[in-house]
Amino acid sequence: MPNSRNSESTEMYLETILKESLRHPDVHAIHIASAMGFSKPSVSVAMKNLREQGYITVDEESHIHLTESGLAIANSVYERHQVLTRLFEGLGVSPETAEQDACRIEHCISEETFAAIKKHAKNYGVL
DSSP: OOOTTSOHHHHHHHHHHHHHHHHOSSOOHHHHHHHHTOOHHHHHHHHHHHHHTTSEEEOTTOOEEEOHHHHHHHHHHHHHHHHHHHHHHHTTOOHHHHHHHHHHHTTTOOHHHHHHHHHHHHHTTOO
């Protein structure tokens, strides 16, 4: 789902919202700020931008929800993150380094290359 129109920042925020929604029943900007290590004002600006792009909604209680398009992007990025992390760990990379490298690569890898990596990992029992 990622494409040239989605910035790395957008993808990171959407993925973080998804991951936080798995941890908290109600996601607030403070959860995102804490998870990403950003200030609440920075996250507030980002949430405004994501709302304007149609990727999230914020209800009257300030709960942040992914829209269908936001969820599609978040799920795609999260899948790339998980697959790449597991692949790197399967190659003998330490969990910390595998996680960090996957986080960087997940935003720039093409769909074609990711599909090939995923297929290869499944064929060799990494996934």
